[in-house]
Amino acid sequence: MSLEKGKIFVVSAPSGSGKTTIVRQVLKNLPEIVFSVSATTRPQRAQEINGKDYFFISKDEFLKKIDDGDFAEWEIFYDYYYGTLKSFIYSNIDEGRSVLLEIDVNGALKIKESFPEAILVYISPPSIEELERRLRARATETEADLKKRIDRAAMELEKKFLFDVVFINDDLEKASSEVYTFIKNNFYGGNQ
Numbered sequence: 001m002s003l004e005k006g007k008i009f010v011v012s013a014p015s016g017s018g019k020t021t022i023v024r025q026v027l028k029n030l031p032e033i034v035f036s037v038s039a040t041t042r043p044q045r046a047q048e049i050n051g052k053d054y055f056f057i058s059k060d061e062f063l064k065k066i067d068d069g070d071f072a073e074w075e076i077f078y079d080y081y082y083g084t085l086k087s088f089i090y091s092n093i094d095e096g097r098s099v100l101l102e103i104d105v106n107g108a109l110k111i112k113e114s115f116p117e118a119i120l121v122y123i124s125p126p127s128i129e130e131l132e133r134r135l136r137a138r139a140t141e142t143e144a145d146l147k148k149r150i151d152r153a154a155m156e157l158e159k160k161f162l163f164d165v166v167f168i169n170d171d172l173e174k175a176s177s178e179v180y181t182f183i184k185n186n187f188y189g190g191n192q
């Protein structure tokens with residue numbers, strides 16, 4: 001008897017689109033879906049747990065994993081490496097567990113190349129001006145970093161049409177509920 005494979009959901013958005021909050025909400029309501037833990041060379045933040053939020057590894061370890069072909073995709077993002085581990089994806093989907101990847105837009109499109117069955121969800125800010133306003137309100141970046149993020153967001157917004165579905169986050173509650181409903185329907189729905 002063959003076990004039905006788990007599904008792959010990918011959620012992407014420019015930073016400042018409320019993506020993390022939305023993903024947390026979805027996973028809270030659909031605990032059967034496993035959050036894909038990426039590897040990164042970025043320093044661990046105070047509230048983060050190694051092995052739960054990310055696998056925090058050195059640049060040397062990361063480069064070795066690239067050489068060994070361990071990543072389904074990887075990207076350099078603001079001077080740090082981030083990558084999705086093939087082993088993490090396969091060990092779950094082969095056992096029938098669905099996974100959710102919260103990764104950047106280019107990474108999502110690479111996943112679609114390797115896993116055409118993956119379901120790509122894009123969360124869009126209402127406009128680039130609103131995104132800039134949110135990033136400024138967050139006040140976590142220097143002006144130079146802010147500019148980098150806004151330029152990158154503009155590039156990422158151009159690629160939203162390559163995704164399977166786009167949700168506009170003009171209201172966090174509403175967007176969370178729409179993304180949750182979409183993922184739930186696909187999770188319980190028939191084979192993709």
Ligand code: 5GP
Pocket residue numbers: 013015038039042073074075077082083084102103104106107108
């Ligand atoms: P942060 O440093 O804020 O946790 O994440 C920075 C960005 O990297 C976010 O857009 C996040 O979605 C993205 N990211 C996290 N893990 C991966 C990954 O494995 N691959 C790619 N391509 N992007 C990732």
